Amino acid sequence: MTPGPFAKSTGAVLVGGTTSDAGKSLVVAGLCRALARAGVRVAPFKAQNMSNNSVVTLDGGEIGRAQAMQAQACGLEPSVRFNPVLLKPGSDRRSHVVVMGETVGEVGAVDYASWRNRLRGIVVDQLTSLREDFDVVICEGAGSVAEINLRTSDIANMGLARAAGLPVVLVSDIDRGGSLAHLFGTTAILDADDQQLIAGYLVNKFRGDPALLAPGLDSLRALTGRPTLGVIPFAEGLWLDAEDSLGVAVGRRLGPPGDDVGQRLSVAAIRLPRISNTTDVDALACEPGVDVVWVDDAASVAAADLVILPGTRATANDLAWLRRRGLDEMLSRRARRGAPILAVCGGFQMLSREIFDDVESGTGVIAGLGLLKQRIVFAADKTLRQVSGFSVEARIPLHGYEIHHGQVVESGERAWLVDADGVEEGARREGIWGTHWHGVLADDAFRRVFLRQVADAAGKVDFVVGEVSYDGLREQQLDLIADLLAANTDLTAIAGIISSGPGNRPVIRSGLE
Incomplete structure (x- = not known):
């Protein structure tokens, strides 16, 4: 030092x-x-x-992902003190207002x-x-x-x-x-x-x-x-924890350059209009044998070894967007042939048979994609907590967090995960993995088992599971940023x-x- x-x-x-x-x-x-x-x-x-x-702090508050990353750079745990006001846009004109970690209302751009x-x-x-x-x-x-x-x-x-x-x-x-x-x-x-x-x-x-x-x-x-205090060079190696939606562009490949060891897995991450918590996708992109690309077209969804349907701040509206683009039918075709689909939070809700939402969109009853035998009802109070548990199949300990209004009230699916209190979470059926938990793929052992399952389902028997530490990679990126400033400012x-x-x-x- x-x-x-x-x-x-x-x-x-x-x-x-x-x-x-x-x-x-x-x-x-x-x-x-x-x-x-x-x-x-x-x-x-x-x-x-x-x-x-956004992420959930230890005291159950919600702050921007970038401030959690900056806290890590300081050697600190995330805190609502670092981001006292967070706006979460649900449309071009209205946003949820989070103050000191808690949602206090929804406002329009003029009213704010x-x-x-x-x-x-x-x-x-x-x-x-x-x-x-x-x-x-x-x-x-x-x-x-x-x-x-x-x-x-x-x-x-x-x-x-x-x-x-x-x-x-x-x-x-x-x-x-x-x-x-x-x-x-x-x-x-x-x-x-x-x-x-x-x-x-x-x-x-x-x-x-x-x-x-x-x-x-x-x-x-x-x-x-x-x-001018410095000229910072363009660095291809900086890609984790993008905050702005401009960093989540269709066609953009995430992650470090790939290697030539074994077969590679192709991952199509659907770029929803109101996408949230993109770090779930980052965790997969850190693996050297995995190619992750943001997509919004049916052909890319059809061709990929794995499709990710990520979280969203506007489940009903983004579900309608999926249908307008024909992505609903392509996801259904994948499900019928057992081709891998990972759905997280809002994406997980979309796979249900029915969604009742008079909270987020005010739409009421909405037909889901029908790929999972479950029903979602939006609650007025947001679920906001850090979680720990394990996977049902592999019994691997894991950690994550929840940020959602939609609740599974009926399910005919077997659970994918179980929390520390023994409460079942998510859904697992052939080719489909779904959960409300964000961040579980950041657990290295859990991610590797998941990727092995995806590779087997995709017929990629020569896929080599990496040994990357996701947390270690994030630390390396923070050091790289500091080194760039030290050398160029x-x-x-x-x-x-x-x-x-x-x-x-x-x-x-x-x-x-």
Whole structure:
């Protein structure tokens, strides 16, 4: 453990973005790991997150997946303190609001402006508390800091920075193009008081020779009076724990490069419109002999060795989407021939004969896909808990978590899993595995037995089960992010920004004034 540039660091900083998916979560995780490796007591913080990728904390709360990953980078257990407000979109205009880990209601995009005023005090109090308990707090903004239409009620970006006196480091994704204009324009459009908090820039996902970019960065500094603190190269090896839906693109292959040992398994993960908890798919993609691709077409569903029907924040609506695309019939054909299907949470509910939902969609009775002899009824209270148990067939201990309203009230299927109290869970029949439990495939021994069963069902007798540690791979990725920052950014300058506070930096122009 070497202190390096972070020796005796204290303070806080907000890592903001010029766009969504610019790399804020990555930078926060990398800074958290770098500080933790230096022996600094550090915690992550995201005042308001919008994501359907969530986890359950030890105390039964719900937070964004990225903040759980950042907590791991700090060597901490996930806590609702790290993400006090979580929005879980169920449509383009309405979201469930989770405050301090608990669902408190559903709001529309327009109505949420009034909610923000009530939530501002909660997020500032939580950040203040974290700053009292830790040496450094690395805060993550939400989307772009330049959403000036939302500025008056903002609690996640410049509104938080102003309220808590935070310097801001802006991150831009140069792989999309226009990065220098994004950095300049984002700064310039802010009002004078907000501009003075912008301390410097980070350019993310750069491909090529940094020397070619240097003249542009020099010009940017001359125009804004702010340094570029680093140019982070594009890294193919970073893929776990994607928070933004942009990271779950149709046709995208997940995981590290495959090897040439034995036969390979092809996995088609159906990219539902309101997909949630994609880490269930990540766990399979970590295996070197497994090719996982996000799909939305019937041909891909037909051809794969295994199809995953993942979780969703909108079971009824995504089931209707499946039918419009003809994926329901293709899943039925797979079931009739015993071709492997894994269904998790909302996907598991879709396989039922009937769904009664007057909670999430308000639709009432819905015909399911009919692939499992069970009936689902949506409860007003959400099931939200960590679970432990074992598999019925292999008796392998496992751990996971539940986040769902839908409950199995009738079932004619044999159980796949059993919890620690002996309560049966999920369903298992030839070619079909279904469960409400997220995260069970992160258990290495359980995942390997499952993949062996899939390979046998698919006739891949030469498939070689890997020896990958999923948790170990996640740790490696966190170290890789920290190493990328150490090699390609000015950590000494960033440490100075953290310790010096908001400062009084140049104003480019009057902005909104």
